[in-house]
Amino acid sequence: MRSTRTTALLAAPLASLALLALAGCGGSAEDSKDGGKDGAGKPAAKPGATVSVRAADSSLGKILVDDSGRTLYGFTKDKPGAGKCDADCVAVWPALTSAKDVKAGAGTDAALLKETKLGEGAEQAVYGDWPLYYYVGDATAGDVNGQGLDGEWFVIAADGKLIKKAS
Template identity: 80%
Template sequence: MNSTRRKALLAAPLTSLALLTLAACGGGAADHGAASEGGAAKPAKPAKTVSIKTADSELGTILVDDSGRTLYGFTKDKPGASNCDADCIAVWPALTSSKDVKAGPGSKASLLKETKLGEGAEQATYGDWPLYYYVGDATPGDVNGQGLDGEWFVVAADGKLVKKTV
């Protein structure tokens, strides 16, 4: 076996291990409270226009974006303020938009707000919860982040975290 092929065969399991390690992130407050350069976590690239709606799932009626991707809340966040640092954002990208996020079918406009993240981006919040995606959700409707580390939960239409398991 040549060395290039051997390296490729070794890289696949290592890549999988790295992704699993990232997926397990959540740890203690120090893992999520550290700030990046400039004192704030760097947000994911802002979307052009975003709306929030509800969808039926195995956890009940939950919040999703226009594409049906599940939205999560982080129990270590403060009401309306993110406590997810740059390492955390790599696994839990914030729902950001350079324009106002709109309330779609099933969601309540009165619960939808935004918080500034810097660089002109704003993170959508619903109720008290800044909203995030989970990189482990491959397709619309996935809820693979539910309950991870006892800190990440889908958000219901009433703005509360759904803490049951699948």
């Protein structure tokens, strides 16, 4: 009888842990890119939250950033409007995704801002020809640590072109 009671006492917490693990498997790309956190350790945009892209001053000139001032990058291997960043790549370069349309903010051209489908229901923001990505090595707003990495990752100017100079 004692072993049955012990098994029952252990089974309840294990079942709860299993449910928590399964719950972690769902959610949007935005939720999962950094465990629900942005690169600065702050909570990622909530599903349904409006996200915007705006221009901001940096050591590289005016560049695209999100609402929080996090730098956005383009990947030279992408084709116009279509991302080529695979799962390993996205672990380091999370895509800018949103459940709602991404809005053009100050200093940007709304005609250059579009979206492309990533998969079932997920859409990635595109500016000009460049799908937009973050770099996990950028810890705070305004960081441009991903600039020029591997000769393939560059910040994007407000005119939709990659800025290829060194930071």
